[in-house]
Amino acid sequence: MNIPSDLKYTRNHEWIRAEADGTITVGITDHAQELLGDLVFVELPDLGVEYSAEQEVAVVESVKAASDVYAPVTGSIIEINPTAVDSPEVVNQDAYAAWLFKMKPAAAADLDALLDATAYQQIVDAT
Amino acid sequence: MQKTVLNEDHRRSGARMVDFGGWEMPLHYGSQIEEHHAVRRDAGMFDVSHMCAVDVDGADSAAFLRRLIANNIDKLQVAGKALYGAMLNEAGGVIDDLIVYYLDENSYRMVVNASTAVKDLRWMAERLADWQLAATITARREGADALAMIAVQGPQARQKVWQVLPDCRSACESLKPFSAARSGDFFIARTGYTGEDGYEITLPAEQASKLWTALADAGVQPCGLGARDTLRLEAGMNLYGQDMDETISPLDAGLAWTVDLIAARDFVGKAALVARAQQQQFLGLVLRDRGVLRAHQKVVSSEGAGEITSGSFSPTMQQSIALARLPLAVAIGDTVEVAIRDKLLAARVVKPCFVRNGNVLV
Numbered sequence: 023m024n025i026p027s028d029l030k031y032t033r034n035h036e037w038i039r040a041e042a043d044g045t046i047t048v049g050i051t052d053h054a055q056e057l058l059g060d061l062v063f064v065e066l067p068d069l070g071v072e073y074s075a076e077q078e079v080a081v082v083e084s085v086k087a088a089s090d091v092y093a094p095v096t097g098s099i100i101e102i103n104p105t106a107v108d109s110p111e112v113v114n115q116d117a118y119a120a121w122l123f124k125m126k127p128a129a130a131a132d133l134d135a136l137l138d139a140t141a142y143q144q145i146v147d148a149t
Numbered sequence: 150m151q152k153t154v155l156n157e158d159h160r161r162s163g164a165r166m167v168d169f170g171g172w173e174m175p176l177h178y179g180s181q182i183e184e185h186h187a188v189r190r191d192a193g194m195f196d197v198s199h200m201c202a203v204d205v206d207g208a209d210s211a212a213f214l215r216r217l218i219a220n221n222i223d224k225l226q227v228a229g230k231a232l233y234g235a236m237l238n239e240a241g242g243v244i245d246d247l248i249v250y251y252l253d254e255n256s257y258r259m260v261v262n263a264s265t266a267v268k269d270l271r272w273m274a275e276r277l278a279d280w281q282l283a284a285t286i287t288a289r290r291e292g293a294d295a296l297a298m299i300a301v302q303g304p305q306a307r308q309k310v311w312q313v314l315p316d317c318r319s320a321c322e323s324l325k326p327f328s329a330a331r332s333g334d335f336f337i338a339r340t341g342y343t344g345e346d347g348y349e350i351t352l353p354a355e356q357a358s359k360l361w362t363a364l365a366d367a368g369v370q371p372c373g374l375g376a377r378d379t380l381r382l383e384a385g386m387n388l389y390g391q392d393m394d395e396t397i398s399p400l401d402a403g404l405a406w407t408v409d410l411i412a413a414r415d416f417v418g419k420a421a422l423v424a425r426a427q428q429q430q431f432l433g434l435v436l437r438d439r440g441v442l443r444a445h446q447k448v449v450s451s452e453g454a455g456e457i458t459s460g461s462f463s464p465t466m467q468q469s470i471a472l473a474r475l476p477l478a479v480a481i482g483d484t485v486e487v488a489i490r491d492k493l494l495a496a497r498v499v500k501p502c503f504v505r506n507g508n509v510l511v
Binding site: 059060062063065083085086088114 | 176177439441462
């Protein structure tokens with residue numbers, strides 16, 4: 023199972039990378055893409071919209087099922103990845119390269135509540 | 150969980166296994182979309198040994214099936230000929246859909262769905278006792294005489310089978326669609342659930358692994374239930390439990406063509422079907438917008454509401470398609486709307502056969 027140690031995670035199977043400028047980059051984990059199977063549709067949020075932590079932000083759909091992607095923290099959408107929309111299969115190919123959206127967190131301290139790789143690994147092992 | 154005789158073969162091939170009606174079956178072996186394309190473009194194979202072959206033998210077997218099945222088995226006059234039909238309850242709901250093969254005048258073979266087999270066998274045994282007919286019903290899924298089933302499908306499927314089973318070629322090369330022939334221990338039918346040419350091969354369980362491996366070595370792609378579902382959806386073929394069940398009339402599920410109300414013959418559910426005319430029509434939808442149609446989404450039309458019964462992404466068409474029960478006044482070519490999350494998205498109404506023999510028909 024590919025769970026990079028330099029990323030943060032949620033129990034909803036999102037990964038989060040804290041960038042130097044204080045923003046975060048968000049995608050779904052390798053475990054999530056494997057559970058979903060071949061992705062065929064990705065719907066991403068509009069720029070500038072504010073979301074609360076754990077609010078539905080995006081949708082990823084495989085041939086098999088639809089799955090919501092949640093905001094890891096409260097904040098606003100500052101960028102989306104158009105490649106993921108045009109070619110959803112890139113998420114299957116490399117879930118950590120194929121990010122979905124970037125957010126500006128309302129409070130930097132909220133990132134401390136996210137899971138580290140070890141804690142996320144335990145969640146994956148338990149499911 | 151129950152396992153087919155090919156379970157170890159699937160695991161060795163890296164299959165992702167899932168629970169399918171109590172059976173541990175391969176969902177895919179890596180990419181269900183690639184498996185789908187293999188069947189449309191070349192040849193793929195499916196382990197369908199979880200489905201249950203049921204042999205009906207005896208002097209009254211024809212009389213029994215004539216009354217049991219909504220399609221008319223008297224259409225079967227040539228050995229090996231197959232008929233698709235449904236078993237109904239007294240209310241006219243679908244207990245199961247099935248294929249029945251005519252072997253000889255005292256002998257038929259049915260193939261029923263995996264998760265309904267136990268229910269089907271009980272129903273059949275009860276009807277046989279009620280009607281006091283002389284026939285035996287033998288399920289061939291377990292025990293010493295257990296059978297396995299491998300479906301080989303795709304434009305190259307028949308060639309690949311002949312290559313692997315040269316001794317069977319003479320028996321099955323001239324088979325017409327929807328007919329079967331015996332060749333030694335093998336029962337080979339030119340049937341399938343993909344909209345492509347090919348065979349469904351029924352054989353003794355202990356020989357299945359050898360055939361599976363030989364077909365794989367000949368370049369036939371192992372395919373899981375994921376690809377099986379998108380292939381049958383593109384082909385416009387019903388899935389039991391999703392497109393129809395015990396509460397749905399075959400007339401409302403696009404199965405009127407499998408119900409013979411013309412013959413004087415009586416069958417279980419006939420009175421209910423005659424008393425209650427068709428209420429809805431079963432048609433296809435092609436999503437115009439981006440998104441994915443799914444079962445149970447509501448359809449909104451100027452003629453009233455409908456419901457999607459099966460929906461997914463079509464790998465062949467590269468857009469989302471669905472099967473739906475719609476109001477009778479909706480016409481092919483109409484545009485309807487489908488409620489997907491918080492949006493209404495436009496979909497085109499089409500005949501429920503999207504792809505056949507590699508060609509998009511809608």
